[in-house]
Amino acid sequence: AMGPGQFIPSTWVCYGGFVNAKTSTCSPPSGADSSFWQGPWHYVASKDRVRKLLGGSSPSNPWDAQTAIMATAMLMADNGAGKRTLAAERLAAMRYFAGWAGANKPAYAFYGDGVMEFAAKFQRDIDLLAGS
Numbered sequence: 758a759m760g761p762g763q764f765i766p767s768t769w770v771c772y773g774g775f776v777n778a779k780t781s782t783c784s785p786p787s788g789a790d791s792s793f794w795q796g797p798w799h800y801v802a803s804k805d806r807v808r809k810l811l812g813g814s815s816p817s818n819p820w821d822a823q824t825a826i827m828a829t830a831m832l833m834a835d836n837g838a839g840k841r842t843l844a845a846e847r848l849a850a851m852r853y854f855a856g857w858a859g860a861n862k863p864a865y866a867f868y869g870d871g872v873m874e875f876a877a878k879f880q881r882d883i884d885l886l887a888g889s
Contacts, residue, residue, distance in 0.1 A: 760819035762829040767794060772828045773817040774805025806831060847873050 758765055764772070771783040778797045780786060783804070785793040800816055802808065807817040807828045817824050833839075836857075838849035850872035851860035859865060 760825045761822055762819060762825035762832075764819050764825075764828065764832075768832065769819050769828075770798065772806050772831060773819065774800050774802060774808060776801050776804055843873065846876065 759769055770776070775798045776783055777793060778799050780793070802816070805813075805817050807813070807824055808815075810831070811817075811824065811827055813824075817828070819825055819828065832853065833846075833849045836849035836852040838846045840846075847869040848860060851865060851869040854860075854868040855862060855865045
């Protein structure tokens, strides 16, 4: 995994502007085999979602803290956390950890539960600092 956001390369391509030269996409088409991930890959600035949002002038770098944090927030929103419910945020965390196909497997519940415990602690700290 790459950088503070721990992006696997196949996820980073969709945020960092890389597309498969054969298909011009970052995601495999339906029915594609593993050869899709072998590329070749090339960078397309207009496909760099993080760069667009941050207003950058160079390709997004998953090892840069600001870029990684923004990309992680984008991924979590794409995973459903934008619904702003505890259930949606837990599911988004599970998708981050286990992918969409593995997110509902009971064996991975510990991860979603742990993330939500951290979130609750952060919220208590924020409330304390805000005087609520």
